Amino acid sequence: MTDVLDPPVHVEHHDGGHEEHHGPTGILNWLTSTDHKVIGLSYTVTSVIMLVIGGLFAEIIRGQLATPNGTLVSLAQYNELFTMHGSVMIYLFAGPFAFGALANIIVPIQIGAPDMAFPRLNALSYWLYLTGSITMLSGFFTAGGAANFGWVGYAPLSNSLNTPGAGADLWIGGLLLTGFSAIFTGVNLCATIFYLRAPGMTMFRMPIFTWNMLVTAILILLAFPVLTAGLVMLYADRHFGTHIFSVAGGGVPVLWQHIFWFWGHPEVYILALPFFGMVTEVIAVFSRKPVFGYKGMIFATLTIAALSLGVWAHHMFTTGVVLLPFFSIMSLLIAVPTGIKMFNWIGTMWKGQIWFSTAMLMALGFLFTFLIGGLTGIYLASPPLDFFTHDTYFVIAHFHSVVMALVFGGMAGLYYWGPKFTGYLLNEKFGKMQFWLLFIGTQLFTIPLYILGLDGMPRRMAVYPNDPQWKTLNDISTLGAVLIGLSTVLFVINIVVSWKKYPAGDNPWDAQTLEWFTTSPPPHHNFYRLPQIRSERPTWDHNHPNYRSLQHGVHEGVHTLDATEESHV
């Protein structure tokens, strides 16, 4: 026992009294709160509802494709469905779930802050997100139906001649609102992480999740304003007689693609990095080890962010107007930091004591699914290979492997952090059943799509009368989609079944970072006291003072728990 346990720093300690926030309760609390945990919970519920809505659209799409001449929906409805499926999943679920829901709740607690830097701006972000979501979805209730030009809204299909009707305008409006919501959250996260860290929490003692959210926030600030500008231009083209994207007036349609993807490719990492962060935390905790290559992990994240700003034209190789090898090598290079992350995750598990909780299983599901999505992405960085896979189901399969990996990451995050902000654990049996359904469903869903794409099936096809032989693979994929849907039903059942049933305690996972030092759920301003912060895992150091991280080359015998160790102080 050479280590001397640092005494905890007492920030404030009242017996009750200050503990409860004196404000409105119930629905009024939800409507008026600026507490990051309440806002984060609103975000969580809203974004999971969006996941369910987007998932329902996906099930209808798969139902339509179950036969070559599907008649479940009309051609026009099909175009609306895949447009809104993509839009809901990308704009209204994945992003807001990552940086609105989990980051909002977890980041301030992880760095020992009482709240976000700008609590009212935070509330504004949520209300913009909610109104933007409702705006976009309300397109279904207009005469012409919802937007139907794909989630990328390519000009000139998205102009007022080819897509008249309010659905498209509501799509633009909804996207503008949620875009501003994202920008404000980005500002808030940056300010919070730069200025509100607890004493001792230096930049290189921040948990990986917080680091990833910082990098995500910076990417949001760089990318989203470009999308906002593009949407304003698109709206002006539609209604104010400008000709920015129309040939007839001397405009350039491809310009929309440049603007969209200059946002769109960083957006891919805006979506992915938070989930990388969640998975990193989960793997470390359930392997009972520190994150392997912590600093390398951070530099890999920064490298991904930097490269992601210079790869947008790989979405445009087949336009023929931007065939610069620059975009190819930049895109290929992203594989390097991503590979570093993959090996760091494996390194974290190496020689650990892996506890297969639902959260850990979900993280492993992420690793496998993301590996497939990552490897198939490398092909698309090579123009000659992109020429024959672009706009086919190969691309669909690639990015669905990636985004389904993010769903695994998000589920890992919910099972891991849910007990922290609700105070209750979810049922592990249901959780594991959900995992297996989701895992098998995801592979059944995506792998046939790779083959279909290479066999020449283009994306966004409502029918495929000339190629009835594609039916079998489509049916396997549809079966996978049904299993994924069932896993989501199981998740909802799990929430109902476990409702306030299994109290979590402060630190049910023997976790490592600061949020597990406080109560579950945390009090109004998150902490009564803080431990000494001497590494990126202060709670672990506090609970296991003899098991601090080892640098390379330092070897000590395997320790066993001794009597001086307490899981909680």
Add this chain to the structure above:
Amino acid sequence: MPRFGASPGVTDSSKSAFHLWQGFSIAAVIIGVLTVALMLWAVVRYRRKGDQIPEQHQYHLPLEVIYTVVPILIVFGLFAATLVVENKATANPKTSVTIDVNAFQWGWQFLYPGTNALVYGQTTQSPVMVMPVDTNVHFNLTSTDVMHGFYVRAFNFSRYALPGVVNTFTIRAQNTGTYFGQCTQLCGLYHSLMFFRVKIVSAADYAKWIASFNNPAGIAAAAAALKTTTAELASGVASKNTYTKFGR
């Protein structure tokens, strides 16, 4: 060598793209299998066996350097191979046969400049584009309304048909036969049905086919087709005369 899901296709560049596909696939399979093996080993070997706390290793610099440098080398290898194949695929050698392809909602028009030949069809009419084998055929691809995608699986190739831009490329077919093509870029209501076919014939048959448009009946048919086409195209945003080249 396994095909890894792709096919060699029927043109010069489709074959080199296919070989590139095989190369990428070998790299992907090796890396994928290695990574899955490491994951499985970790999951099986290091599953929880008790309450012991494992050694808290956090860094292994030599290992981290290896798995940074080796991928960089692989990436540059893949990039070099990409450049070779891409330069071949996008080369525009001198040609004797030119086809102007106009995509529109929701069909295709194939014009053979300098001849009377013209092929035109909408959706499931699947117009047939005829081209000679073993000849460099030059394509001028454009669109009269929204963006479309000119995609022939047997070519292992696709290119956007952009309004306001004439995209050019050269295809040299090695086999005769009829192949399937369709629009791959979402273009509105009947996108799913915007089909065409490519018929690759011998040079002699091609000359015969072109000549078939030279008799009065052929000329009349082509003129009628042109009239329909022009009426169809006029309803679009711009006509071919106003096209200018951007970005090339």
